[in-house]
Amino acid sequence: MKLIDFGRRSGLRVARASIGGMRLPEDHDQAVAVIRRAIDAGMRYIDTSRGYGESEVKFGKALKGGYREKVILSSKWSPWIQKVEPDDAPTADCMLKRIEDSLRRLDVDCIDFYQVWNVHSPELFEAATRPGGTLDGIRRAMSEGLVRHTGMTAHDKPANLLAYLPSCDWCEVLLLSYNLLDTSCAPVLAEAHRLGMGTIVMNPLAGGRLAGTSPELENLARECGAKSVPDLALRWLLSNPDIDTYISGINKPSDVDGAVAAAEAGPLAPEAYARVNAFAAAKSRTAVGYCTGCGYCKPCTQGIDIPEVMTRIYEDRVWGLKDAAAARYRRMGKPRADACTDCGNCEAKCTRSLKISDEMKYAAGNYELKK
Numbered sequence: 001m002k003l004i005d006f007g008r009r010s011g012l013r014v015a016r017a018s019i020g021g022m023r024l025p026e027d028h029d030q031a032v033a034v035i036r037r038a039i040d041a042g043m044r045y046i047d048t049s050r051g052y053g054e055s056e057v058k059f060g061k062a063l064k065g066g067y068r069e070k071v072i073l074s075s076k077w078s079p080w081i082q083k084v085e086p087d088d089a090p091t092a093d094c095m096l097k098r099i100e101d102s103l104r105r106l107d108v109d110c111i112d113f114y115q116v117w118n119v120h121s122p123e124l125f126e127a128a129t130r131p132g133g134t135l136d137g138i139r140r141a142m143s144e145g146l147v148r149h150t151g152m153t154a155h156d157k158p159a160n161l162l163a164y165l166p167s168c169d170w171c172e173v174l175l176l177s178y179n180l181l182d183t184s185c186a187p188v189l190a191e192a193h194r195l196g197m198g199t200i201v202m203n204p205l206a207g208g209r210l211a212g213t214s215p216e217l218e219n220l221a222r223e224c225g226a227k228s229v230p231d232l233a234l235r236w237l238l239s240n241p242d243i244d245t246y247i248s249g250i251n252k253p254s255d256v257d258g259a260v261a262a263a264e265a266g267p268l269a270p271e272a273y274a275r276v277n278a279f280a281a282a283k284s285r286t287a288v289g290y291c292t293g294c295g296y297c298k299p300c301t302q303g304i305d306i307p308e309v310m311t312r313i314y315e316d317r318v319w320g321l322k323d324a325a326a327a328r329y330r331r332m333g334k335p336r337a338d339a340c341t342d343c344g345n346c347e348a349k350c351t352r353s354l355k356i357s358d359e360m361k362y363a364a365g366n367y368e369l370k371k
């Protein structure tokens with residue numbers, strides 16, 4: 001696979017398809033095989049974390065036998081996502097301890113990138129970047145030669161992210177969620193790219209939802225010259241000059257092959273790219289006037305995660321991804337939409353004046369398994 005500059009800050013080069021390590025097969029031998037298949041096909045950048053179960057250990061095994069030298073290895077940790085010990089805190093000392101854990105689990109002497117993991121509020125950004133915070137722990141590891149570069153991964157509001165970027169001169173790469181179903185981070189990717197950060201996209205297939213059945217998306221893929229909806233979704237990302245690489249959550253050989261084939265096919269033709277952009281814009285939550293996920297309706301008197309249920313309905317009704325929406329709905333813990341008592345409490349607070357209780361009935365009727 002062709003390599004491109006990984007932003008200006010890191011001085012590295014990267015292939016446009018990269019390895020996401022959150023959904024590797026349970027079986028270690030199978031995981032090693034799928035990782036090596038990806039590296040043999042030219043994927044270079046690896047995204048893993050202490051927080052992805054045994055992922056680091058599986059990469060440690062896969063990178064033996066000369067594979068370590070072929071990759072850019074990246075891991076990450078933050079105490080607000082995963083406490084390894086009960087007194088874990090956002091301090092430099094604690095971060096250094098967790099980096100040493102990652103080195104052991106990956107069985108390597110040095111990690112190419114260690115990232116501040118999952119900033120999702122200004123308070124967490126401050127906890128990471130204040131003197132003595134987690135970023136200082138990464139800096140100490142860099143000065144000791146344990147880590148080469150750093151960056152940040154985030155699930156924050158785009159406006160917050162845009163406010164952080166000017167002070168992030170330390171951040172060599174930025175990892176954000178971005179896909180056809182959610183383009184809200186487009187301005188952040190553009191600004192990060194302008195500043196010279198390497199830009200990485202996670203959830204390129206919306207965690208697998210864009211691999212589900214949708215007649216409308218299948219038509220669009222055909223008309224745009226893509227082999228399938230996943231191929232369309234990945235090549236649409238590659239058409240965006242602000243994105244350096246996407247990390248595909250590889251779980252099986254065909255995931256690797258699809259990610260590599262899309263990268264090799266490259267960006268969509270300009271007319272097809274414009275067409276997909278127009279399609280996505282017309283279906284955005286703002287354009288269709290649906291739930292924005294603002295959360296003002298919370299808390300539900302029965303404990304239902306209303307914005308989560310509304311998101312599943314949006315994907316089903318607007319994008320035609322009914323099966324994927326139902327499957328994801330059923331992975332939500334209880335209580336789910338069938339617990340709604342019609343109390344009306346949420347509707348009085350909804351910023352879009354949505355008939356939430358009717359929507360809960362729709363979700364319960366369509367997504368709960370029939371008894």
Ligand SMILES: NC(=O)c1ccc[n+]([C@@H]2O[C@H](COP(=O)([O-])OP(=O)(O)OC[C@H]3O[C@@H](n4cnc5c(N)ncnc54)[C@H](OP(=O)(O)O)[C@@H]3O)[C@@H](O)[C@H]2O)c1
Pocket residue numbers: 019020021022023047048117118153154155175201202203204205206207208209211230247248249250251254255256257258259
């Ligand atoms: N920093 C963070 O906070 C954070 C958060 C989330 C994720 N991540 C990283 O981002 C990576 C990517 O996110 P993701 O795992 O959600 O990625 P994704 O590629 O959007 O979704 C992965 C799922 O999509 C399906 N899939 C993947 N490639 C396919 C292909 N070519 N054709 C058809 N289906 C395909 C598979 O689902 P099935 O197995 O169901 O077929 C796979 O499990 C993660 O692995 C992780 O490394 C980071």
Ligand code: SF4
Pocket residue numbers: 299300301302303304306339340341342343344345346347356357360
């Ligand atoms: S109407 Fe249903 S969803 Fe809304 S607060 Fe009441 S129980 Fe919860």
Ligand code: SF4
Pocket residue numbers: 290291292293294295296297298306307310349350351352353354356
């Ligand atoms: S208040 Fe309305 S728009 Fe906001 S999350 Fe709740 S249902 Fe969605």
